[in-house]
Amino acid sequence: METQTLKILIVDDDDDDAYLTEDLVREGLTDLPPDIDRARSHEEALQLLAKTTYDLCMLDYRLGEGTGIGLLRAVRSQKITIPIILLTGQGDQEIAVEAMKSCANDYIVKSKLSCELLNKSIWHAIRLYREAERRQNTEKMLKKSHQELTLAHEELQASLAKLKTAQNQILRSEKLAGIGRLAAGVCHEILNPLNIISGHTQALQMERQEDQSLLEDLGSVTEEIHRIEKIISGLLKFSRKGDVELKQTDINQELESVLSIVEREMSCEGIEVIKEFASDLPKLLLDNDRMRQVYLNIINNAKFAMAGGGKLTVRTQVLETKSFSRTEKSGNSPSNPEKDDILRISFIDTGPGIKKEHLGKIFDPFFTTKPEDKGTGLGLSVCYSIVEKHGGFLEAESDGQHGTTFLIDLPLNQNQDNESPTLSETSKTGGI
Ligand SMILES: Nc1ncnc2c1ncn2[C@@H]1O[C@H](COP(=O)(O)OP(=O)(O)OP(=O)(O)O)[C@@H](O)[C@H]1O
Numbered sequence: 001m002e003t004q005t006l007k008i009l010i011v012d013d014d015d016d017d018a019y020l021t022e023d024l025v026r027e028g029l030t031d032l033p034p035d036i037d038r039a040r041s042h043e044e045a046l047q048l049l050a051k052t053t054y055d056l057c058m059l060d061y062r063l064g065e066g067t068g069i070g071l072l073r074a075v076r077s078q079k080i081t082i083p084i085i086l087l088t089g090q091g092d093q094e095i096a097v098e099a100m101k102s103c104a105n106d107y108i109v110k111s112k113l114s115c116e117l118l119n120k121s122i123w124h125a126i127r128l129y130r131e132a133e134r135r136q137n138t139e140k141m142l143k144k145s146h147q148e149l150t151l152a153h154e155e156l157q158a159s160l161a162k163l164k165t166a167q168n169q170i171l172r173s174e175k176l177a178g179i180g181r182l183a184a185g186v187c188h189e190i191l192n193p194l195n196i197i198s199g200h201t202q203a204l205q206m207e208r209q210e211d212q213s214l215l216e217d218l219g220s221v222t223e224e225i226h227r228i229e230k231i232i233s234g235l236l237k238f239s240r241k242g243d244v245e246l247k248q249t250d251i252n253q254e255l256e257s258v259l260s261i262v263e264r265e266m267s268c269e270g271i272e273v274i275k276e277f278a279s280d281l282p283k284l285l286l287d288n289d290r291m292r293q294v295y296l297n298i299i300n301n302a303k304f305a306m307a308g309g310g311k312l313t314v315r316t317q318v319l320e321t322k323s324f325s326r327t328e329k330s331g332n333s334p335s336n337p338e339k340d341d342i343l344r345i346s347f348i349d350t351g352p353g354i355k356k357e358h359l360g361k362i363f364d365p366f367f368t369t370k371p372e373d374k375g376t377g378l379g380l381s382v383c384y385s386i387v388e389k390h391g392g393f394l395e396a397e398s399d400g401q402h403g404t405t406f407l408i409d410l411p412l413n414q415n416q417d418n419e420s421p422t423l424s425e426t427s428k429t430g431g432i
């Protein structure tokens, strides 16, 4: 106990009994002199207990018209948890059981009352009370620690997920960069002999115009040469470090103009185009020729996926750092963007989606599920490297059943992004 005395309340309507109890308590508690209050009735006891903090309370079982047990229950119902000892003249087992059930800490038969017994009972009750209090505190602390641990675990999971995404991005970038270097080399090796073959084929076509069957064969050879050229040009786009023209761009306007090219055709195929553009997007420095390839690639893929009709939603928005975990804020245009603020362009289609086992491969060069004459599988790998070279990130989401979403995230604060091209000038020609 922090106090130098033991604050005790004796509740007894019989003066003689109360004095006797008080004397015995004083006699027994030699180490810690008690400070004793007395209540004669149920009501007086409740009043005193409400305004004073006692270390212990001793209740007489016989209390006017009621019983000590009634008072005990009333005290406990008011969430007063101090140790309580019940005193009674009747050595009845049932009362003892009742008292303990009603949350008394001990029970003493008055006829056996002695200062030793009282001392023992008081300290026993106090010890029990303190243990219960300690247990409760420990439980509270445990609960708090558990909550903190759960929170930390959730944060860790979120960090792990972010780390995994970053790791995948790095792996993908490294893989694509490797393939890009290889592709550039192979393309040049192939182009030379291809030019020679093409030259000979043209010469033969001119020289042997009368040989119809040969001309047909040469026609097939020319077709295949064109196919190889298309693949090579795609590969070169993917690996190219050519000149770029960076311009301050109103992305909404750019998307409008790209969509105007495809909208009519899409409408003929039963595809509705919905534009959800944020009204005050900040301008970004972009190489528009290349970015247009990205938009068109993604739109064409969506069109192909929705051959039977559907809906393509094109959305633009700003995501602030604080809301980066996909709490989206449409139409926001921070004048002072944070380092991680991004401009997001979403293409959401209602096609059949991308199967889970394909989702990790769609950015790989030559991955395609289209028939041979319909796709080379280079579209998305080119898109990925273009967006990446702008310091951004291209991502696909699909549950494999209900449509696909492509997200292009472009950094708003291009000046702070060291990995993106030097974008601080209004226009620049250089390699990205
Ligand atoms: N919106 C989409 N819905 C369903 N699948 C898609 C979608 N976009 C891409 N895909 C899948 O990703 C694959 C790769 O796409 P990518 O654009 O790289 O190549 P492609 O369209 O097959 O051929 P290319 O673009 O070279 O003509 C597609 O073949 C298709 O399986």
Ligand SMILES: [Mg+2]
Residues within 6 Å of the ligand: 297, 300, 301, 375, 379, 380
């Ligand atoms: Mg494509």
